[in-house]
Amino acid sequence: MHGWGRPSKQLAGFAPPGTTPNPSSEEQGLVKEAFSQLPPLIGSHVLLASAAMGLALLIGLPLGLLSARRPRLAAVAVGFAGLVQTIPGLALLALFYPLLLAISALIGGGVPALGFLPALLALTLYALLPILRNVIAGLQGIDPAVLQAANAVGMTPRQRLRLVEAPLAAPVAMAGIRTAAVWTIGTATLATTVGYPTLGNPIFAGLQIERWDLVLAGCVAAAGLALVTDFLLGLIERGIGRRNRRLTIVGSALLALGLVAAGLPALRPTERTITVGAKNFSEQYILSRLIGARLERAGYHVAYREGLGSAVAFRALASGDIDVYVEYSGTLWAGAMARSDTPSRAAMLEGIARWMATGPKTVLIGPLGFENAYALAVRPGSGFSSIADLASRAPKLTLGADLEFLDRPEWHAIRDAYDLRFAATRAYSPTFMYRALRSGQADVISAFSSDGRIAADHLIVLADPKQAVPHYDAILLASPTHANDARFLAALRPLVNRISVEDMRSANYSVDRDAAKTTPATAARWLDKRVRSRTEPSP
Amino acid sequence: MGPDLEPSDQPALAYEQVSRRYGGVSALDAVSLTVAPGSFVALVGKSGSGKSSLLRLPNRLDTPDEGRVLVAGQDVAHVDPIRLRRGIGYVFQNIGLFPHMSVAENIGIVPRIDDRPAVDVTAALERVGLTPDLANRLPAQLSGGQQQRVGIARALAAEAKLLLMDEPFGALDPVTRDTLGRTVRKLHDDLGLTTILVTHDMAEALLLADRILVMSQGRIVADAGPSDMLAGRAGPEADALVAIPREQARRLHELAP
Numbered sequence: 001m002h003g004w005g006r007p008s009k010q011l012a013g014f015a016p017p018g019t020t021p022n023p024s025s026e027e028q029g030l031v032k033e034a035f036s037q038l039p040p041l042i043g044s045h046v047l048l049a050s051a052a053m054g055l056a057l058l059i060g061l062p063l064g065l066l067s068a069r070r071p072r073l074a075a076v077a078v079g080f081a082g083l084v085q086t087i088p089g090l091a092l093l094a095l096f097y098p099l100l101l102a103i104s105a106l107i108g109g110g111v112p113a114l115g116f117l118p119a120l121l122a123l124t125l126y127a128l129l130p131i132l133r134n135v136i137a138g139l140q141g142i143d144p145a146v147l148q149a150a151n152a153v154g155m156t157p158r159q160r161l162r163l164v165e166a167p168l169a170a171p172v173a174m175a176g177i178r179t180a181a182v183w184t185i186g187t188a189t190l191a192t193t194v195g196y197p198t199l200g201n202p203i204f205a206g207l208q209i210e211r212w213d214l215v216l217a218g219c220v221a222a223a224g225l226a227l228v229t230d231f232l233l234g235l236i237e238r239g240i241g242r243r244n245r246r247l248t249i250v251g252s253a254l255l256a257l258g259l260v261a262a263g264l265p266a267l268r269p270t271e272r273t274i275t276v277g278a279k280n281f282s283e284q285y286i287l288s289r290l291i292g293a294r295l296e297r298a299g300y301h302v303a304y305r306e307g308l309g310s311a312v313a314f315r316a317l318a319s320g321d322i323d324v325y326v327e328y329s330g331t332l333w334a335g336a337m338a339r340s341d342t343p344s345r346a347a348m349l350e351g352i353a354r355w356m357a358t359g360p361k362t363v364l365i366g367p368l369g370f371e372n373a374y375a376l377a378v379r380p381g382s383g384f385s386s387i388a389d390l391a392s393r394a395p396k397l398t399l400g401a402d403l404e405f406l407d408r409p410e411w412h413a414i415r416d417a418y419d420l421r422f423a424a425t426r427a428y429s430p431t432f433m434y435r436a437l438r439s440g441q442a443d444v445i446s447a448f449s450s451d452g453r454i455a456a457d458h459l460i461v462l463a464d465p466k467q468a469v470p471h472y473d474a475i476l477l478a479s480p481t482h483a484n485d486a487r488f489l490a491a492l493r494p495l496v497n498r499i500s501v502e503d504m505r506s507a508n509y510s511v512d513r514d515a516a517k518t519t520p521a522t523a524a525r526w527l528d529k530r531v532r533s534r535t536e537p538s539p
Numbered sequence: 540m541g542p543d544l545e546p547s548d549q550p551a552l553a554y555e556q557v558s559r560r561y562g563g564v565s566a567l568d569a570v571s572l573t574v575a576p577g578s579f580v581a582l583v584g585k586s587g588s589g590k591s592s593l594l595r596l597p598n599r600l601d602t603p604d605e606g607r608v609l610v611a612g613q614d615v616a617h618v619d620p621i622r623l624r625r626g627i628g629y630v631f632q633n634i635g636l637f638p639h640m641s642v643a644e645n646i647g648i649v650p651r652i653d654d655r656p657a658v659d660v661t662a663a664l665e666r667v668g669l670t671p672d673l674a675n676r677l678p679a680q681l682s683g684g685q686q687q688r689v690g691i692a693r694a695l696a697a698e699a700k701l702l703l704m705d706e707p708f709g710a711l712d713p714v715t716r717d718t719l720g721r722t723v724r725k726l727h728d729d730l731g732l733t734t735i736l737v738t739h740d741m742a743e744a745l746l747l748a749d750r751i752l753v754m755s756q757g758r759i760v761a762d763a764g765p766s767d768m769l770a771g772r773a774g775p776e777a778d779a780l781v782a783i784p785r786e787q788a789r790r791l792h793e794l795a796p
Contacts, residue, residue: 149635152600153693154624159652167639243639243677 038202038221045198045225046262048116049188052123053181060128064135064173065161074136081129089187092122093194119191119198126187127180134176138169167240174237178230185226189218199225228258273301274488277313277325281402281430282511282520283372283450283504287326287474289524290531291492295324298491318360320479324492327477328372330470334409336360342413342470349473356477363478365489366496370450370504373472374410377447377459379437386463387418390444399425400433400442410469411446417468431512450474450501452509474499498531549612551576551701551733552597557606558757559592566592568757569606574735576700579727581744582737583780584754590737593754594705598627610701625653628694628732632706634686636678642689643674649697658696667692668722684715691723695730702727702734708743720747742784745769753777 067074084092096118104111111117142165150160189200203218232255239248274295278288292302305322314336316322329348333339337355353364378384390397399422405411406425414420422444428436434453436442447454447461449472454461476495482488507523518526550573559567566589574580582590595601596608599620608615615623636645643660644651650658661671667688678686687707694702704723708716724747727734738744744751745765753761753776761768761777769785771778 143635143638145631145633145635146637148600149631149637152598152624152629152631152635153649153652154621154626155652156621163648163652164637164639 038199038217041197041199041201042221042225043262043264044196045185045188045222046259048119048123048191048196048198049181049184049225050259050263052120052184052188053127053177055120055124056127056131056180056184057177059124060131061135061173064132065139067132068136068139077132078129078136081125081132084125085129089122089126089190090193092125093118093190096122097194115194115196118194119188119196123184123188123191127184130176130179130183131173132176134179135169135173137176138172139165141172142168171237171241174233174240178233178237181229181233182226185222185229189222225262229255232258273303274324275303275305275322277305277316277322279313279325281448282523283448283508284326285520286507286511286523286527287368289521290495290527291324291326291476293524293528294491294495295488298487300488300491314360314362314477317477317479318362320481322479323482323488324365324476324478326368326474328472329367329475330373330410330472332475333470334413340409340413342467345471345473348471349475352475361480361483363480363483363489365476365478365492368474368476368495368499369497370474370499370501371472372448372450372474372504374405374408374469375447375449375464376414376444376462377437377454378444378462380458380460382443382460384460384462386465387414387420387468388463388465390462391418391420394420394422397422397443398441400436400445401425401427402430402433402446403427405446413468414464417466450504450508452505452507452512455505456509456513474504495531498534499527503527503530549576550574550609551578551611552735553609553612554593554596555607555609557593557596557603557608559589559596559601559603565757567603570757570759571606572752572759574733576733577731579724579732579734579747579749580736581748581751582735582754583739583741583744583751585739588754589757590754591705592757594703594735594737597701597703598624598629600624600629625649625697626699626701628691628697628699628702630687630690630694630702630704630707632709634678634683634690634710636686636689636693638678641675641677642669642681645678645689646692646696648693653697655697663692663696664689666695666726668718682715683711684719687711687719688722691719691726695726695732700730700732702732704734704736706737706739708738708740716743723747741780742787745781745784751777753780 063077067077087095100111100118146164146168147160150164155163188198189203191198192200192204199218199222201218202214203222207215232251235251236248236255239245239251274292276288276292276295278284288304292304295302305316313322313325314327314332317325329345329352332352333348337352339351343351349364349367356362356364376387376390384390399420401411406427426436426442428442430448430451433442433445434451434457437445437459438457444462447459449461453459476492478485478488478492504527507527510518510523510526511520552572552574554570554572557567557570558565566587568589570589570593582593584590592601596603597610597615599615599618602616610618610623610627637648640648642664646660646663647658650656660674664671664673669685669688669692673681673685673689678689681689687710691704691707707723708719711719720743723734723736726732736744736748741751745768748765750762750764751768751773752759753773755776761773763773763777767773768777768781771781773781
């Protein structure tokens with residue numbers, strides 16, 4: 001699939017125009033990307049249309065031949081094809097979805113209900129009427145005296161078909177094939193709606209985000225394709241009609257050349273889209289954009305799946321739904337690995353690598369270089385410096401937590417290690433959690449050590465003398481499919497151990513602060529520069 | 540090759556009690572006839588008399604309901620129709636040239652479909668009185684008379700010895716009819732053909748044929764040479780048909796100064 005296959009998801013990460021600092025430049029990038037997607041889309045468009053035409057010819061030509069001599073069969077065949085023609089193209093495509101699902105269920109699965117197959121079937125049915133009608137008309141229009149002469153000179157039925165009927169019916173049949181080809185190329189744009197990439201992709205995407213230049217680009221490309229095809233088929237038609245073999249050969253050769261040229265990018269092993277995952281907080285959005293930008297520079301198409309829950313993210317990675325994301329060592333350790341001990345950083349990373357190799361087969365590319373540990377933080381001047389200090393006062397305090405924290409094993413470990421019993425616990429989204437602490441609605445919060453607001457608000461991060469909380473190294477993980485993908489891993493390895501906690505805090509704060517916010521993409525670009533300045537050898 | 544059509548003691552063509560009905564209407568009613576090798580036979584009669592039906596049987600364009608048709612002594616029912624047709628020349632009233640093929644391709648069609656060496660198109664054209672420069676023309680670029688000459692050249696290109704002609708001059712102007720008739724008679728004599736010519740023009744039949752058959756309602760009602768026909772020795776149906784050209788000749792003679 002190309003990037004345009006899921007336009008809504010790809011666009012989801014962009015803020016609506018007007019709220020980002022420089023929306024125009026981001027949109028311009030988007031439009032530029034859209035036009036760069038046209039060649040592969042033309043390729044897959046041509047592939048679909050020519051496959052449908054090929055199949056329609058394979059059915060229509062013999063059926064037309066049979067029907068020309070059997071009026072009753074002709075009535076049934078043309079009637080059916082005409083009935084299909086009355087179904088709107090979009091509805092015909094939509095109807096194949098449940099039909100193929102049912103067939104798939106009937107034969108025990110394996111029939112794809114979306115993508116190429118339903119598009120091919122619907123377009124084939126659509127192309128059938130003009131082909132069938134004109135083949136029959138072409139054959140029936142032959143002078144009976146000529147057919148009688150063909151019999152009288154001793155032609156076998158096959159010779160009569162090849163030497164007399166086919167060449168005489170060809171001009172009329174070709175006119176039908178031309179009509180069918182133009183219809184098919186136009187209607188193929190609708191295959192976008194069943195998940196097959198065509199020139200309909202920029203049209204539908206453009207409609208969604210009201211970029212009329214995208215709509216126009218798709219329309220012009222599809223119309224151009226139809227016109228060129230019609231012209232070349234017209235050359236062949238004239239060549240056959242005028243018995244000009246050279247014209248026929250030139251038309252056929254150009255058509256074949258066009259098919260090959262358009263089909264090449266589709267046949268070339270295409271890069272599938274890399275999906276970068278992100279959990280639902282700013283640091284993850286920034287890091288996902290940082291990863292995505294690096295992959296795009298390495299030539300990949302990138303889509304983002306953001307706002308994943310902590311547990312969902314790793315499962316999505318293991319199953320290949322996402323290709324790469326940033327996890328935290330402690331989250332895996334206590335969560336997916338169900339470990340309750342708290343070893344050293346190195347031992348934990350080693351343990352994770354070993355566990356992945358034997359279990360989920362996901363890939364640990366490496367630590368990014370900073371920790372985003374769960375910690376408890378308080379307002380400056382509250383008199384606490386360690387979690388141990390909290391235990392006796394906790395029954396009078398309110399704990400503000402992010403949406404996950406209270407269900408996490410880390411909280412249970414801290415609570416049990418220090419025997420914490422808060423008067424109340426409240427869950428907030430991260431942004432509101434800091435505001436709650438500032439405003440006094442909460443006395444203690446579950447902070448993140450890489451959070452820019454810790455420094456900005458001068459918060460006190462409480463020490464963990466009992467080491468109840470494991471380490472939370474940010475680690476870059478890849479899905480099992482990339483285990484031996486050297487090119488992919490090489491694109492991301494430069495991130496390993498290159499991001500300091502200070503840089504991460506700054507980037508996070510630029511996105512989280514109340515005034516003069518930047519977008520995650522902008523923060524990612526800044527962070528990328530920092531990473532590259534660290535990667536390059538100092539003079 | 541098809542049946543041996545060389546002159547022999549066998550009749551070139553024979554019908555034995557042949558009947559053919561179309562939807563209950565009798566087109567041929569127990570017709571029996573033998574045609575000697577080398578003869579030029581004209582089948583004359585009104586429209587619907589059965590003469591064209593008779594002509595369609597020897598090369599199995601049609602099949603009799605009863606009786607047998609023999610070509611050079613062989614029952615055509617037991618001969619592969621494709622082989623049979625490639626050995627018999629057939630010329631239509633509406634000519635039936637293949638409109639998408641050149642004159643040369645039309646003439647060479649039987650050897651081509653039969654995987655035989657190509658014919659000498661120039662000789663074939665000259666034989667029917669056409670110039671070789673027409674070889675690459677399409678039929679639509681020729682006059683009606685030229686087209687029918689090509690049709691005859693096509694029928695003879697495979698060295699057929701039996702030539703069946705179904706009103707071949709019907710659509711042509713009188714001058715062309717006359718010259719083309721002479722051409723056919725000359726070809727018949729030069730090539731030693733056995734020719735059956737269907738026509739509704741008694742004058743044409745009298746001038747070209749050795750033997751004239753008059754058909755009426757699916758039967759042969761008269762069978763005589765031209766001189767017997769003109770002498771009124773062939774029966775009333777023949778007399779009625781002969782009377783027309785004779786009357787025309789008399790009136791033309793009176794008009795002459």
